[in-house]
Each structure stands twice: as C-alpha cells, then as structure tokens.
Amino acid sequence: MAKHAVEFGKDGRPVEPDGRLDAAAFHRNHEPIWAVLQKFLTGKSGDVLEAGSGTGQHVVHFAKRTPDIIWWPSDLNERHLNSIEAWRAHAGFPNIRSPLRVDLADPAWCPAMHDGSGPGKLLAVFCANVIHIAPWRVAEGLFAGSARYLRDDGRLFLYGPFKRDGKHTAMSNAVFDTSLREQDAEWGVRDIADLEQLAASVGLTLVETERMPANNMILTFRRLHGSA
Numbered sequence: 001m002a003k004h005a006v007e008f009g010k011d012g013r014p015v016e017p018d019g020r021l022d023a024a025a026f027h028r029n030h031e032p033i034w035a036v037l038q039k040f041l042t043g044k045s046g047d048v049l050e051a052g053s054g055t056g057q058h059v060v061h062f063a064k065r066t067p068d069i070i071w072w073p074s075d076l077n078e079r080h081l082n083s084i085e086a087w088r089a090h091a092g093f094p095n096i097r098s099p100l101r102v103d104l105a106d107p108a109w110c111p112a113m114h115d116g117s118g119p120g121k122l123l124a125v126f127c128a129n130v131i132h133i134a135p136w137r138v139a140e141g142l143f144a145g146s147a148r149y150l151r152d153d154g155r156l157f158l159y160g161p162f163k164r165d166g167k168h169t170a171m172s173n174a175v176f177d178t179s180l181r182e183q184d185a186e187w188g189v190r191d192i193a194d195l196e197q198l199a200a201s202v203g204l205t206l207v208e209t210e211r212m213p214a215n216n217m218i219l220t221f222r223r224l225h226g227s228a
Helices: 024-041 057-065 080-090 136-149 170-182 190-201
Strands: 047-048 069-075 122-128 149-162 162-164 204-212 215-223
Touching: 024 057, 024 122, 024 149, 024 215, 047 057, 057 069, 057 080, 057 122, 057 190, 069 170, 122 136, 136 149, 136 170, 136 190, 136 204, 136 215, 162 190, 190 204
Parallel strands: 047 069, 047 122, 122 149
Antiparallel strands: 149 215, 204 215
C-alpha cells in the first residue's frame, strides 16, 4: 500500500467541519491543467476517472466545466476519501460520483471497475502527483489498469515532475527527488523513457508532452492503435 509524502489534512492547512481538505497545489495548478484537459474533453461525453484524487478539489473544478462527462474520483487514503465526498456534496454537481477506493498497485484497481457498479469504458484517466510518491508498482498498476479500462479513443493524462533521459529538468526537481528518496527509497521523480517503456508493455504510447508551471509536465498516452 502506497504511503503519501504529505497526507492532506496533516500538512497544517485548515480542515472544514464537513471534512473538506484544501491543497495549496490545487490553487496553483488547476487552471493550467484544465487548459490541457479541455482540448481533449470539450464536446465529448463519457466516464472519466481521476486516479488519486487527494482532496477532491480537482474533480469538482473539472466537473463544473464538463456537464456531459461523468467524473469518478478515487483514492486509497480514508481521510482523502472523506474529503472527496465532502467536496462532492458541497458542490452538488450531478456528474460527480462517490469516490471509489482504488489501490493503484493492483492492476484491477477495485471491484467496481468490473462488477457493474462503477464506470464503463473510460474516456480518460487523469492522475496528478501520484507516481513519484509511491513505489514503482503503483505506476505499473496505473498503466495496466488504464490499458484495461480506457476506450479505444481514450487518454491517460499524467501530471507531475519528470526526468528526461535520466536528467532532471530543473534543479528544484533534483532537490525534490532527493528529499523523496530520503523518505522512502521506492519513491522518486520518474523518467519519461521508463514510463514510455512501461506504457508500451501494456499497449499504450506517449502522444504529447506539455510543459506546466513549476517545472511540471502533463504526459498524454493513448492506445498504440487508438484514435489519433
């Protein structure tokens, strides 16, 4: 089971009486992330799963802008699941489902993905700031599950810091990587080449890399023979 570098609600930020947590990163990155996602999602319908929703703020922000898309938040941490449900209730949007308890280290993710109680084939999977604060098997499960559950025209969007060809893209990322590995030797900023290899092993391919603020990126993957 993956640990979190910082568990929301234990990082000194306020917690609302209903359990809603607030992530500082959300306020910095939600608009740049949406600018990338909207290019693919606008005008489409279907199910989108957010893998590792954390506080639940991102899914609320995205759902407000895509009324024809059903959003399925998910997490493994109990405090985060409570916050996601609280944000869902607070927002009141009909296109957000209750959070799924998903363990990304398990390629099947959770029973709801295949027992009829969860989403159908997914238009997209969005995952932010997860695989560098988790063992590599979480990345493996994320990609395996995405390959299993995405529609033929679906996309996997992966947000966070990444290395290129074994090198960090900024000194701040190198410092961050060192701090992560000091906390847990299985954590660390992942290399894009390793993720491409992992994607290929499950039938996905990297189709777009977008630079984001604060030395982050969004990597977009689709099926090897999916729609362009």
